[in-house]
Amino acid sequence: MILQTIFKRVLREGSVTLIDHDGRRHTFGGSPIVTSTTTGPAPGPVTLRITDPRFARRFLAGPEMAIGEAYMDGTLILEEGSIYDLVATLIHNVYRHSRRTAFFRLHWALNRALRWFHQYNPIERAERNVAHHYNLSAEMYRLFLDGDRQYSCAYWPPGIETLEDAQRAKKRHIAAKLRLEPGQSVLDVGCGWGGLALHLAREHDVHVTGITLSSEQFHVAQERAKAEGLADRVTFRLQDYRHVTETFDRIVSVGMFEHVGVNHYRDFFEATRARLKEDGIFLLHTIGRAEPPGGTNAWLRKYIFPGGYTPALSELSAAVERADWIPTDVEVLRVHYAETLRHWRARFEAQRERIVTQLYDARFYRMWMFYLAGCEAVFRFDRQVVFQMQMTRSLDAAPITRDYITDAERAANAAAADAAERPAPTLVRRVG
Structure with missing residues (x-):
């Protein structure tokens, strides 16, 4: 439920369909992502299946780590679109709409605090x-x-x-x-x-x-x-x-x-x-x-x-x-x-x-x-x-x-x- 709430708030442009480990489908997004000749082609729609029931908990602990490791391990399976389509859609939305939300600000603040180490x-x-x-x-x-x-x-x-x-x-x-x-x-x-x-x-x-x-x-x-x-x-x-x-x-x-x-x-x-x-x-x-x-x-x-x-x-x-x-x-x-x-x-x-x-x-x-x-x-x-x-x-x-x-x-x-x-x-x- 928390993961769905975050995705719903973050994903305002583009289209991402998430199939969770129980087989339930959740679609997020709205208007198409519009890009210029400078930024290149817009990412396409994405459908991904998550087979690991622990993914939501791992995402809350660290979104970049959770998505990256799930894709590496094969527990994040792309049924439509490419890995570029997925990360580009997420990054575009975070940058345009969500970078100042408490969830992302907390993760980035912790990351910056530890950078000297x-x-x-x-x-x-x-x-x-x-x-x-x-x-x-x-x-x-x-x-x-x-x-x-x-x-x-x-x-x-x-x-x-x-x-x-x-x-x-x-x-x-x-x-x-x-x-x-x-x-x-x-x-x-x-x-x-x-x-x-x-x-x-x-x-x-x-x-x-x-x-x-x-x-x-x-x-x-x-x-x-x-x-x-x-x-x-x-x-x-x-x-x-x-x-x-x-x-x-x-x-x-x-x-x-x-x-x-x-x-x-x-x-x-x-x-x-x-x-x-x-x-x-x-x-x-x-x-x-x-x-x-x-x-x-x-x-x-x-x-x-x-x-x-x-x-x-x-x-x-x-x-x-x-x-x-x-x-x-x-x-x-x-x-x-x-x-x-x-x-x-x-x-x-x-x-x-x-x-x-x-x-x-x-x-x-x-x-x-x-x-x-x-x-x-x-x-x-x-x-x-x-x-x-x-x-x-x-x-x-x-x-x-x-x-x-x-x-x-x-x-x-x-x-x-x-x-x-x-x-x-x-x-x-x-x-x-």
Whole structure:
């Protein structure tokens, strides 16, 4: 009865039919969810069957955990619609109509109160947290990421339609903000499988040092550098940012700051500032929230990103100020990550058979589908965004207008188009 009351109050748009463990049907919702071309297609109607009689009690204890675990365990069965339709409908309604209700405010307040404990990430714990997610099968990531294995928000300017092109546009957008010159040294903090580091070395003739805490990513990145003949310009290390001792002309960090933890923001910004030369530029790319500080979704924290947190701009700015950085450019990417996740989710779903039978199992597959669908929905209907913050140690390290960013991107795109149209060299076989 309590669960039905909550659903009736929360679900005002869209259509959700719940079949409880006794076989009784309850339909919630009302007017259709109307979306724009920016927010993408509206979620469709959903019918779900709950076979666990304890679900209502678990939902009251924690709605995100209850729904996520029930879907993983197979006690939440979708008879109509997809997991994306379900979570998108719920998130849209909570954001639009119910986020200020006592039920949700209580859960979010408790989550935020405990965040200092959840995000305590000394080096040993940071290594375990990274291994939990990034030391999964490299083959699995290859199945749904783009060819360069970019596991962060892509960039979708007008005219870009494929994931590969959008990730290429992201790398060029970042490179433009770094103002790279041949021969410069670059530190890539949280280098992943090495794609960005290799791109910067290949396209801009710079020397890159990439650091990661994932042994799986480290080995893949090393092999890629050797295979591409870039091992003389790109070095990868299995190393924490707090242990780097050299200084660099440029520093870039993409998709790593979410794992730092609020307790360690000052450490991170002081450490990176100490590693940057006086006239250098630092570009930080991180998921964030366009709302006041909060906590991390309990299910996501337990199963996907232990120790993870997306900062509010107020938290990010305060930490930057305390470390004596000069913020020289801030860009907020809205909906770009939703589109990226939509492509990842479609590719992951297309590889279901291989993931279930060769790499992991059905429960793991459902866990990751819930993760990808839920994250897409919050970037599309809630307040999750991506911040790109450019920082310097001196006022004159970067141009005082933003024209140089667009100019550099256009030049990179034109050079790539010219190279693609140029005919391949003809091999002449000598006789005699």
